[in-house]
Every structure is written in C-alpha cells, then in structure tokens.
Amino acid sequence: MSLEKQVLEKLSLFKDNWPMLKNNLRIRERKDKIISEISLELLKEVRKIKEESIENLEQNIERLRRALEERGAELKIARDGLEASKMVLEVCKQYGVKLVVKSKSLTTEEIELNKVLESENIKVIETDLGERIVQLAGQKPSHILGPAFHMTRKEVAEIFTEYYGRPIPPDPQQIVLEVRREFRENYQKAGMAITGANFIIADNGAMVLVTNEGNDRLALAFAPIHVVIAGVEKILSSTRDVLKILKILPRNATGQRLSTYVSFHLPTMTSYPREARLNARKTIYILIDNGRMKARQDEEIKEILYCIRCASCLQVCPPYNMVGGHVFGYIYSGPMGIPWTMITHGLEKTYFSQLCNTCGLCREACPLDINLPYINSIVKERYGKRFGYPALNKILKRYESLITLASRTPKLSNKLLNSNSARKIIEKFIGIDSRRPLPRFLEKNLGEIFTELGSPEKGNVILFTDSLIYYMYPDWAVKAAKILSSLGYRVIIPSLKSCGMPLIQYGFMDDARRIAEYNVECLYNLIKQGYVVVSLEPTAQECLTNYYPKLLETEKARTVAENSYGYFEFLKKIGWRDVRRILKSIEGVHVTYHLPCHSRARDGSIVVKEFLEALGAKVYFKRLGCCGLAGTWGMKKNGHGYDISIEIGRYLVGEYEKLGGEFIVTECSICLQQFQHVSTLPIRHPLQLVQLASIE
Amino acid sequence: MRVNNLFVEKLNLLDTIRNCFTKWTDRVDSCMGFDNLKLFMNRLEDLGVKTYLCHSIEDLLQQINSLIKGVKTQILITGSETEHKKQLIEKLKKDNQNIRVISADSTTPVYDVELSIGFPELALANTGTVIYRASSGIEEASIYFPEIHISIISKNKILYDIDDIENYIDNFLRKGESLYFVTGPSSTADIEGEIVRGVHGPRTFYVFIMDGESK
Numbered sequence: 068m069s070l071e072k073q074v075l076e077k078l079s080l081f082k083d084n085w086p087m088l089k090n091n092l093r094i095r096e097r098k099d100k101i102i103s104e105i106s107l108e109l110l111k112e113v114r115k116i117k118e119e120s121i122e123n124l125e126q127n128i129e130r131l132r133r134a135l136e137e138r139g140a141e142l143k144i145a146r147d148g149l150e151a152s153k154m155v156l157e158v159c160k161q162y163g164v165k166l167v168v169k170s171k172s173l174t175t176e177e178i179e180l181n182k183v184l185e186s187e188n189i190k191v192i193e194t195d196l197g198e199r200i201v202q203l204a205g206q207k208p209s210h211i212l213g214p215a216f217h218m219t220r221k222e223v224a225e226i227f228t229e230y231y232g233r234p235i236p237p238d239p240q241q242i243v244l245e246v247r248r249e250f251r252e253n254y255q256k257a258g259m260a261i262t263g264a265n266f267i268i269a270d271n272g273a274m275v276l277v278t279n280e281g282n283d284r285l286a287l288a289f290a291p292i293h294v295v296i297a298g299v300e301k302i303l304s305s306t307r308d309v310l311k312i313l314k315i316l317p318r319n320a321t322g323q324r325l326s327t328y329v330s331f332h333l334p335t336m337t338s339y340p341r342e343a344r345l346n347a348r349k350t351i352y353i354l355i356d357n358g359r360m361k362a363r364q365d366e367e368i369k370e371i372l373y374c375i376r377c378a379s380c381l382q383v384c385p386p387y388n389m390v391g392g393h394v395f396g397y398i399y400s401g402p403m404g405i406p407w408t409m410i411t412h413g414l415e416k417t418y419f420s421q422l423c424n425t426c427g428l429c430r431e432a433c434p435l436d437i438n439l440p441y442i443n444s445i446v447k448e449r450y451g452k453r454f455g456y457p458a459l460n461k462i463l464k465r466y467e468s469l470i471t472l473a474s475r476t477p478k479l480s481n482k483l484l485n486s487n488s489a490r491k492i493i494e495k496f497i498g499i500d501s502r503r504p505l506p507r508f509l510e511k512n513l514g515e516i517f518t519e520l521g522s523p524e525k526g527n528v529i530l531f532t533d534s535l536i537y538y539m540y541p542d543w544a545v546k547a548a549k550i551l552s553s554l555g556y557r558v559i560i561p562s563l564k565s566c567g568m569p570l571i572q573y574g575f576m577d578d579a580r581r582i583a584e585y586n587v588e589c590l591y592n593l594i595k596q597g598y599v600v601v602s603l604e605p606t607a608q609e610c611l612t613n614y615y616p617k618l619l620e621t622e623k624a625r626t627v628a629e630n631s632y633g634y635f636e637f638l639k640k641i642g643w644r645d646v647r648r649i650l651k652s653i654e655g656v657h658v659t660y661h662l663p664c665h666s667r668a669r670d671g672s673i674v675v676k677e678f679l680e681a682l683g684a685k686v687y688f689k690r691l692g693c694c695g696l697a698g699t700w701g702m703k704k705n706g707h708g709y710d711i712s713i714e715i716g717r718y719l720v721g722e723y724e725k726l727g728g729e730f731i732v733t734e735c736s737i738c739l740q741q742f743q744h745v746s747t748l749p750i751r752h753p754l755q756l757v758q759l760a761s762i763e
Numbered sequence: 764m765r766v767n768n769l770f771v772e773k774l775n776l777l778d779t780i781r782n783c784f785t786k787w788t789d790r791v792d793s794c795m796g797f798d799n800l801k802l803f804m805n806r807l808e809d810l811g812v813k814t815y816l817c818h819s820i821e822d823l824l825q826q827i828n829s830l831i832k833g834v835k836t837q838i839l840i841t842g843s844e845t846e847h848k849k850q851l852i853e854k855l856k857k858d859n860q861n862i863r864v865i866s867a868d869s870t871t872p873v874y875d876v877e878l879s880i881g882f883p884e885l886a887l888a889n890t891g892t893v894i895y896r897a898s899s900g901i902e903e904a905s906i907y908f909p910e911i912h913i914s915i916i917s918k919n920k921i922l923y924d925i926d927d928i929e930n931y932i933d934n935f936l937r938k939g940e941s942l943y944f945v946t947g948p949s950s951t952a953d954i955e956g957e958i959v960r961g962v963h964g965p966r967t968f969y970v971f972i973m974d975g976e977s978k
Contacts, residue, residue, distance in 0.1 A: 086955070093956040138939070196962050197953035213953055220955050239954040243962045250963060251908075255874070271936045281907050281949040281964030288903035306933050310925050321952075324806070325890040325925070328964070329944035331936060 070394070070418055074706035077390040078714055081217075085718060087209065088388035090216040095382055097322025104324075105315050105434070113315055114435045116308045117373035120300075121363055127269040127302045128354070134272035140334035140350040144299070147357050148178030148411075154353050155180060155261070155294055159189050162292055162349075164258035170276070170283035171195035172263025173211055173376065174296050174355060176398050177411050180261070192253050194282035196246060203230050209392035211400065212320060212378045217391045250282070260290035264297040265376075266312065267352065270305045272334060274352070277316065279327040287332065295352045299359050300372045306331075312375060319377040319434045358410040367445045371406040373435050378403075380429035380439055385693040385715045386422045395422045402429035405443045414454070420447050421457060422711070424697035425572040426664040427609065441617050447574025459498035459707060460573040463699045467534055467565045469497075474538045477508035499702045500709035504744055506539040506736075513541035519559045521552025527597055528556045528637075529590060531611070533604040534565040535736040543736075546754045547603050547634055553649045553759055554641055559598075563589055566610035569699050576618065583615040583624065590631075591623040600631040605735050606698070608633045609665035633666060635674040635734065635753070643681035651758045654683030658756070659728030661719070661742065663735035664693045675734050675753050682757060687726035691719050694733075696741035716745035724748060732756065799888040799921045800972065806891030810947030811960070812968045820850050823915065823971055827851070827880070828858060830913065830969065834878050838864050841905040842882030842895060847915060847973060851880070879909040879965075884942075885931060886916050886970075889924040892946040893970065896935050906943060912965035914945070917973045 068076075081087070120127065132142045145151035159167070167184060169175060169191055181191045181202070193202045197214035201207065203226050208214030215223065224237035227245060235245060262283050264274040274295050276283045287293055303309055309331075317323040334350035362372055381387055381401035392400025397416045399407035405420045420443055429439040451460075473480035483489040490501035499505070513532060528551055532544045548558040567582035590600055590611075602608035611631040616624045638646050660676050668674045679686050694716055695701055701712025720742065723731055730751045731742050742750045804814045817823040831838060838859075840852055855864045865876075883893035893914045897903050906912060922928060935942050949964030960966045 090952075090956045093952075194963070195953075196951045200953065213956075215953050216956075218954075220957075223954050239957045239959045242954060243951065243959045247962055268936075271933070273936050273941070279949070280951050280962045282962075284903055284907045284943065285963055288907065306936065307929050310929055310932070313925055323946070325887075325892055325944065325946045327945065327947050327950055329892075329946075331932060331942040333936060333939060333941045335939040335941075 070421065071706035073394045074390055074422070074711060077394050078706070078710055081389065081391070082714075084219070085389065085714075086217055086219065087391045088718065090210070090213055091382040091388055094320075094322055098318065098382075099322075101318055101322060101324060105318055109311065109314060110434055110436070113311050113375075114373065116303065116311055117375070117435060120303050120308065121369070121372050123304065124299060124302065124360075124363065127304055128299065130269040130304075131267060131272060131302055131352075134270065135334060135352060138272050138334045140272065140352060142352045142354065145353055145355045145357070148180075148355065151178050151296060151353050151355050151357075152180050152183035154351075155296070156183060156187060156189075158292065158294060158351060159184065159187070159259060162258065164292065165189060166253065166257045167191045167259045167261055168194050168253055168257040168286045168290065169198075170260065170262040170286045171198055171278065172261065172296055173208075173399070174263050174298055175261060176208060177298075177357065178296075178355065179398075180296070192250075192257070194250055194253070194286055195278075195280060196243070199246065200226060203227070207393065207398065209396075209400065210378065210381060211376060211392075211403075212381075217393065250285070254285045254289045257286070257290050259292040259294060260286035261294045261296060262286065264295050264301050265316070266309045267295070267297060267302045267354075268304075268306055268309060268331075269302050273306075273331045275309050276330045276332065277313070277326045277328070279321070279323075281328045284328060284330060291348055293334070293348055293350045295350070297352075297354055299354045299356055302354070315434050316375055316377055319379045362406075362410045368406050368409070368442050370437050371403065371410070371439075371442055373437055374403055374407070375435065376403075377434060379432040379434060383428040383432045383692055384423075385426060385428070385695055386424055386711050389711050389714045390422065395419055402439045402443060403437075405446050406439075409446050409449070414446070414450055417446050417450050420450060420574075421460075421707070423447075424693065424695075424700040424708070424712075425568070426693040426697050427613070428664055428692055431667070438613075438617065441614065444571050444574050444576060448576045449574075451574050456573065456575070457707075459703055460575075462497050463703070464570055464573060464575050464578065466569050466699055470534050470538055474508050474512055477510055480508045494704050498704050498707070499699075500704040503702050503709055504740070505702075506535070506740060508538060509541065511541070513537045513544050513560060514562070516541055517545055517548065517560055519557065520548045521555075521557045523557040525555035525641075526557075526599065527593075528558045529593055529598050529600045530558050530560050530634075531563060531566075531590075531600055531602040531604075531607050531631075532560065533602075533607040536603055540736055540752070543752055543754050544603055549759060550638075550646075550649065550754075550757075551601070553761065554638075554645055559593075561589060561593065566604070566607040568606050568610055568614075571610070571614055571618075572698060572700060579614070580618050583610070583618045586611075587615055587619060587621070587624045587627050590627045594626060594630045598630075599637070600627065601634050601637045602631060603634045603734075605633060605663045605665035605667075606737070609667070633668060633674065635678050636668040638678060639668070639672070639674050643677065646678070647681055649760055650682055651760050652683040653679070653756055656684045656756065657687070657728050658684055658730050658732045658751075659687045659723045659726045659748070661694065661723065661731055661733040661738055662688070662690060663733055663738045664697075666734060675732070678753060679732065679756070684756070687728045689722060689726060691722055694719060694735075694738040694741040696737050698737055701741065712741070713745060716741050720746040720748075730756075799923055800918055803886060803888035803891060803921050804972070806888065807947070807970055810891050812891065812947055812970055815969070815971045816974050817971050818974050820847060820854070823847070823851065823973065824854050824858070826971060827855070827913065830911070831859065831862065831878060834862060838862055839876045839879040839905045839909065840864065840881070841879060841897075841902050843884050845882055845917075847917070848882050851915070874908070876905070876909045878911040878913070879905045880913045880915060881906055883914050883916050883945075884920070884935070885928060886921040887924055887928070887944075888921050890946055892944050894928070895943045895945065896940040897943060903941075903943070906945065907949075907964040909965060910961070911967045911969070913969040913971060915971045915973065921972075
C-alpha cells in the first residue's frame with residue numbers, strides 16, 4: 068500500500084480520537100512538572116558522556132569483554148540481525164530451550180528475532196504488556212515506549228478475548244489481572260530469558276535495565292539462561308556515566324524522577340532454584356553492529372548514536388502523533404526512527420521520512436540536542452539521490468520561481484488561484500491540494516515599496532523577510548521597519564534569496580547549500596560594515612542560525628548566525644521600555660498566542676508573548692507545537708501533507724478556542740495561513756495589533 | 764550545540780551558579796539529615812506507596828502484624844542482614860504461629876508467598892527509591908513475586924539523590940552483587956495511558972522507616 072493510502076487509512080481510523088497524540092500528551096503533562104529539575108549543565112555532561120562512549124567504542128568493547136570473562140559470561144558481537152538470531156538459535160538448540168520469555172527489547176524487534184525462533188518451533192512470549200498486546204495482534208510496536216499506544220481498550224480487550232477464548236472486559240485493571248496470572252506461569256516454565264539493555268557498563272560488565280512493569284526482573288529471576296541483546300552503542304564506560312544518564316532518561320521518557328525498576332544486573336547471579344537446587348545461570352551478551360559501526364564514521368548522521376531512546380522526539384512530532392509509528396516508521400518510528408531505519412534496515416525503508424515536516428520540535432525536545440531535523444533532511448537527500456525524489460517535492464522545490472512568476476501578473480494569478488478548475492489543474496500537475504486556500508498576490512511587492520528607512524543613531528539593521536512577506540504581506544515589513552527606525556535604527560532590505568527551508572525540508576541539500584552560500588555572502592559583507600540581521604519570519608531566522616552554519620560549516624556562516632536575531636527577540640534586546648515608549652498601548656485586548664515552531668529566542672523566552680504583554684494585552688498561551696502547515700508541506704495534496712496538516716490544525720484550534728482570546732496571534736505567516744483556514748477565530752500578526760504612538 | 768553567543772553563555776553561567784548553590788544546600792541538608800526523611804516520605808506518597816515512621820522494633824512489629832492479618836501462608840524476608848531483620852524474624856515467628864516465616868537465603872519456592880519483607884541497602888529521598896542488592900534469583904524473586912512488598916529501612920540509610928551513590932554501587936558490583944532500585948509499585952500505562960498497578964511486580968508497596976540508628 069502506498070504511503071499516501073496508509074496515511075489516509077490511519078487518519079480515518081484515528082479521527083478525533085487521536086490515540087497517539089493523547090498518550091503522548093499525558094506524558095508531556097507529567098514531564099512539564101519536573102523537567103525543570105534537569106540543568107543545562109547536566110544535559111551537556113550527558114551529551115559528552117555519549118560522545119566519548121561512541122568515540123571509544125572499540126576500547127570499551129574490549130574492556131567489557133574482559134569484565135564479562137572474569138564473571139564467567141560470554142560476549143559475542145553480531146555483524147547483523149541474521150547473525151545475532153543464529154547465535155540465539157544455537158544457544159536454544161544447545162540447551163533444548165522451547166519457551167523463551169522476552170523483556171522489552173527494541174533491538175530484538177530490529178532484528179525480528181521472534182520470526183527466526185518461531186520458525187524453529189521455539190515459543191516466544193513478550194512480557195511487556197504493550198509488546199504482548201501487539202504480539203497477539205500480529206502487529207509491530209507503534210511507539211518505542213508504548214508499543215500499543217495506537218489501540219483503544221476495546222481493541223485490547225478483543226485481542227485478549229480471542230486469545231483466552233472467554234470474554235475479557237475492556238477494563239485495563241481487569242486485563243492486567245488476567246495477564247499477570249499468565250505471565251507468572253510463563254516465567255516459571257521458560258528455559259531462556261532474553262532482555263535488551265538500556266546500558267552496559269564496560270568497567271564491570273553490568274547491564275542496566277529500566278522498566279516500570281518489572282517484567283525483566285521476573286524473567287531473569289527464574290530463567291537458567293539469560294541472553295542480552297543490545298546495540299553496541301549501549302556500552303558506557305562507567306557506573307558514573309549510567310547514573311548521570313539516569314537523571315535525565317526517566318524524566319524525559321515518562322515524566323518520572325526514576326522509573327519504577329532500575330536494575331544493575333551482573334552475570335554472576337544464580338537463577339531461581341528449580342527442584343530445590345541452585346543452578347548457575349548462563350549469561351550471553353550479544354551486541355549487534357547492524358550498521359552502527361559504519362554510522363560512527365558518518366559525520367553527517369553520527370550523533371544519532373547518542374540517542375538514549377527517551378522518545379521525547381516522538382512525543383512532540385506532529386505528523387507522527389496523527390498517524391502513529393506503523394506509518395511513520397519501520398521498526399524504529401517517529402523522528403529518531405528515520406536515521407535509525409537507515410542505519411539498521413537500509414535507505415530503501417526510509418520512504419516514510421516524507422512525513423517529517425521539518426518543524427524542528429524534535430530537536431527542541433531532545434535532551435541530548437541531537438540535530439534530528441538536519442539529520443532527517445540528510446536521510447531524505449540520500450534517499451532522493453539513490454531512489455529519486457518524490458515528483459511532488461521536485462516541483463515544490465521551485466517554489467520561489469513559482470511565486471516570482473505568479474507575482475509578475477498578480478491579477479491573473481489571483482484569478483487563477485481562485486478558480487476551482489484552475490486549482491484542480493494545479494493539484495493534478497503541481498500537487499498543491501485544491502482545498503488549501505492560498506494568499507493573494509499584491510500589485511506591488513516589498514522591493515517596489517521599500518528601499519531603506521531611518522538613520523543609524525543606534526545601529527544598522529538588515530530586515531530579512533523571506534518570500535511570503537516579500538510578496539504577500541509587505542505591509543508587515545514596512546511596519547516592522549518603521550518601528551525599528553523609530554527606535555533609532557537604519558533599516559535596509561537587501562536583495563536576498565528566500566531562506567531555502569523547502570529545499571532543506573525535502574532534502575535538496577545541494578540547492579539549499581547554494582542559497583545559503585548566496586545569502587551568507589551578502590549578509591556577511593553587510594555585517595562587516597556594522598549591520599545586524601533581523602528576521603521577520605521565524606523560519607528565516609531558523610535557517611540563518613541553525614541550518615546555514617550546519618550546511619556550510621564556514622566561519623562566515625557562523626558569523627551571520629551570531630549576528631542574526633528574530634524580530635521580536637531584537638525588540639527585547641532593545642528593551643521593552645523603549646518599545647512601549649514608541650507604540651500605543653493595547654490594553655484590554657485579549658489574545659491567544661500561538662508559538663511557531665521556528666520561533667526560538669536565544670534565552671528561551673517567548674518573546675512575542677512578552678511583547679504583547681509589555682504593551683498591555685492579556686495573552687492566553689498554551690504550548691501546543693506545530694500548526695501543521697509547515698511551509699509547502701501541508702499544501703501537498705491529500706495524504707502527502709494536506710490531510711495530516713488539517714488534522715493537526717484542528718486539534719490546535721480546538722485547544723486554542725477554549726482559552727478565551729478574541730484573536731489568535733502568531734508571528735509566522737505560514738501558521739497564520741493555517742489558522743485562517745481551520746479556525747473560526749480571527750487571526751492576526753502581532754504587528755497588525757500595534758500602532759506607532761507618533762501616528763496619533 | 765546551537766549557536767554560541769553571549770546570551771547563552773550568560774544563561775549557562777547563571778544556571779551553573781544556581782545548580783551549585785542548590786546542590787550545596789541540598790548536600791548540607793542531606794548531611795544533617797534534615798530534609799531527606801520528609802522528602803523521601805513525600806515522594807513515596809506521591810508514588811502511591813504507604814509509609815510509616817517506626818520508633819522501635821515493637822512499633823514496627825505492631826504495624827506489620829496489622830498488615831499480615833490477611834496473609835494465610837507464608838512471609839518471605841530478604842535483604843541486608845541487620846539487627847532489625849533478626850529481631851523481626853524472631854518476633855514474627857513467635858507472634859504468628861500459623862504463618863511460615865522464611866528467609867530468602869533458603870531454597871524454598873516463592874510461588875505461594877503472598878507477602879515479602881525486604882531490608883534495602885539504601886534509599887534515595889529525591890526519587891522515593893529503595894535499593895536492594897541480590898546475588899541470587901531467589902532474592903530477586905522475593906522482591907518482585909509477591910503481591911505485597913514491605914521495605915524496612917533505617918532513617919540514616921536515606922541519601923539525597925542518585926549522585927550520592929556512585930561509590931556504593933561500584934563497591935557492590937565489584938563484589939559481584941547486583942543492585943535493584945525500586946521506586947513505587949509495578950505499573951503500566953500501556954492501555955490508553957491509564958496507570959494500572961501490579962502488572963508483574965507487587966501491586967501494593969509499603970515502606971517502613973526506622974527512626975533511630977541502624978542496627
């Protein structure tokens with residue numbers, strides 16, 4: 068089934084219920100209460116621990132081998148999944164194992180171990196409740212922490228009713244009671260326990276498991292043979308490293324200070340006595356390469372190996388939350404699933420990366436600051452170069468030429484864009500969904516109505532607007548420039564190219580690099596003359612500060628990034644007192660503020676909210692994430708973007724309409740268009756709400 | 764890392780100062796034993812764990828006797844060898860003739876055990892965690908298999924947070940003993956996010972804190 072059809076099927080199944088989103092929101096609410104307990108210093112320290120552990124991987128493998136030998140356990144390194152499965156099978160045959168209890172191990176999912184064991188008539192029982200549910204349903208996990216998050220209690224009850232052959236009520240308490248009874252019998256009968264490992268300590272050979280259910284403990288207590296299956300990247304140097312990571316993992320993963328069960332488990336343990344005698348437990352560690360060692364040498368994606376599997380990126384990813392991991396994933400799902408799928412299953416399985424809308428929330432959520440949006444664009448680029456870019460993306464890549472062309476004949480363009488038949492043709496040949504309203508082209512673009520303004524009493528500013536404001540909302544730029552000139556700045560709008568986000572979004576990195584080079588060269592020269600860059604569009608600012616330095620890796624790009632500010636961030640830098648002096652009060656205005664994904668002030672503050680409050684407005688705010696449109700992504704027809712985008716937008720608007728503002732206010736022209744389409748509330752840019760005091 | 768600039772550096776500096784100060788004050792509190800007990804009990808209550816502060820072994824026995832009224836068969840006792848443990852076993856055996864009180868170093872099966880009592884090595888106040896060591900499957904099973912588990916720990920074994928136990932953990936691991944951190948009852952949220960207790964491990968979890976010197 069095509070990706071588009073899978074998307075539409077899931078959207079229709081999840082419609083209004085949004086099970087993935089609701090489960091992730093529950094976790095996010097718990098997280099919000101305690102996440103501030105983690106310091107920036109600790110996050111940096113943990114990032115360093117992971118960097119070093121990947122850097123020293125070979126040495127750590129050897130240290131681990133020695134530690135395990137001393138404790139009578141074996142270490143095997145498997146090149147790939149097949150080799151690892153064969154190793155397990157061999158042990159099963161050697162000891163006559165017929166029943167295996169497995170405790171949550173994503174790596175065994177990665178290598179599809181169950182299939183191999185079952186093909187040799189070895190019964191495998193998943194003991195994590197979520198894993199057991201999807202195992203009985205014949206499905207794959209849809210979430211790395213909550214494998215059955217996509218199911219309702221009714222669906223789960225139906226699965227167990229069929230399995231037990233008697234009615235099981237759709238009540239989680241009752242279901243758990245039934246399952247507990249069955250699990251306990253299995254633990255006692257199993258000949259082998261297979262577990263994953265959250266971490267393995269090279270110093271002493273301990274494997275560390277983090278769970279809430281305690282299934283790993285019972286599996287290990289009884290089984291005479293224990294096989295640990297984990298990726299090689301799970302090795303850490305010392306106990307200290309694990310303790311540091313434990314401070315951030317549960318808080319980020321499930322919003323707990325510590326998960327219910329954390330075990331530092333050594334292979335020297337004896338198993339529970341059978342027939343009243345103590346058996347020495349046999350322990351084998353099988354560590355899997357499966358592409359990881361190669362990824363370690365791949366500078367563009369290497370940092371994904373630092374991932375601690377907290378699933379923070381899945382919790383915030385808007386398209387993932389709408390369609391779940393069966394569509395947005397292969398074995399590994401969500402944003403982190405894109406590079407992990409490439410590493411472990413090959414590029415051809417990463418087609419679902421088209422569902423990533425490059426909102427960037429995953430990076431913001433990642434405790435290790437892994438640049439997932441950039442890595443995912445790299446994966447899209449590699450996929451496109453090897454298997455061909457999707458035709459729709461190849462057309463939308465030329466968005467700037469299309470806008471420039473259409474803006475030359477605004478009347479004709481507007482007429483065409485308002486005609487149903489023309490829109491149908493556009494949908495068919497360009498791929499923009501005919502249901503998506505498009506903004507009107509104006510008679511004059513920004514370049515035709517503005518050259519420069521003000522005198523440089525306090526400084527010189529380059530106002531970077533990007534295409535949409537340039538062609539469709541030039542008034543905002545003019546007002547923005549007037550405000551800056553009233554504050555003592557000379558403002559110029561030089562001839563720059565669009566920021567290039569759609570190119571990055573679809574993985575056209577060579578084209579994006581060319582645009583970045585052009586813009587950086589222009590801006591760098593002006594910065595050397597004493598200018599600072601102020602971006603009116605949050606996405607433009609994101610490109611300047613995040614993507615250009617990464618794309619170009621030059622000193623010039625870094626200089627441009629360091630001298631670039633978001634418009635409202637720059638106003639804050641000038642000072643709200645000065646801003647209040649030149650702008651009329653908007654006291655009595657009640658607004659609901661939407662924070663665009665790319666609006667990221669350096670100090671982490673929500674600057675537009677501060678701006679509106681500084682001018683006297685009452686601001687209602689709830690951090691909900693991406694509006695769903697994400698540039699041209701949500702314009703793409705049907706399941707390619709539009710339908711997911713609308714579902715995301717509907718959810719947001721539903722929440723915003725409960726808050727009580729008279730308007731929805733946002734500083735991003737893309738978010739503004741999305742809300743105009745899906746909301747009944749009026750939508751405003753913050754600059755539309757304010758007036759210069761001198762106009763009075 | 765994201766763009767480095769003066770704002771970020773300032774923020775980091777403030778963050779570092781704040782953390783150092785917080786850590787320092789927390790450590791002082793921890794050393795003085797002021798807040799750990801209170802914090803530990805609060806965290807456990809948040810996790811749905813019932814806590815009791817016992818002032819003597821008699822007090823402890825009274826509390827335990829009230830909990831084991833419903834227990835028909837066996838009680839299993841595990842964990843570190845303390846004077847409290849010895850006294851408790853003795854008194855439980857004396858007071859509850861119809862109950863078999865068994866020690867986890869035996870080879871008796873755990874399948875019929877309804878309640879277990881454990882003596883953890885340490886506890887962490889900030890997370891509401893008790894830490895057990897174990898060197899055999901029976902010790903593991905005795906913590907996780909019964910429906911009800913009671914942890915008994917001396918007040919002076921409560922440390923502040925995970926940062927304080929690096930050396931302890933390394934020492935245990937070096938001696939070949941595995942360590943188990945338990946933070947609340949076994950739970951799952953796999954079905955529609957509803958938290959359900961006891962999917963695998965104990966459904967009910969009590970922590971008794973002995974107020975006084977460790978014996």
